[in-house]
Amino acid sequence: MTAFKLRSHPSPFKKQKLSPKAAKAKATRDLAAANTDDRKAKRADSQKKHRESPSKKGQDYDHKSGTFKSVKANRGNDGEGTKKEGKKNYRV
Numbered sequence: 001m002t003a004f005k006l007r008s009h010p011s012p013f014k015k016q017k018l019s020p021k022a023a024k025a026k027a028t029r030d031l032a033a034a035n036t037d038d039r040k041a042k043r044a045d046s047q048k049k050h051r052e053s054p055s056k057k058g059q060d061y062d063h064k065s066g067t068f069k070s071v072k073a074n075r076g077n078d079g080e081g082t083k084k085e086g087k088k089n090y091r092v
Contacts, residue, residue: 046060046063059071
């Protein structure tokens with residue numbers, strides 16, 4: 001019988017350590033942010049672009065540049081971080 005060793009490095013999908021009250025408040029805020037008209041339009045547009053270009057599977061659609069990028073490049077603003085981003089820079 002082989003013994004399995006648990007990985008010691010943290011998962012990138014690990015939950016934040018929040019109290020139950022804080023976790024519930026965050027879930028409410030996150031859901032409200034995800035369901036704004038702006039986010040719904042971006043989500044629908046991204047899904048449409050993915051249906052038109054099935055070869056781009058595994059990539060994110062960048063609404064600022066209008067192109068497909070790796071997840072890392074898109075969500076990290078090409079290494080610049082996200083503080084400089086604003087709604088005026090996005091096209092939907």
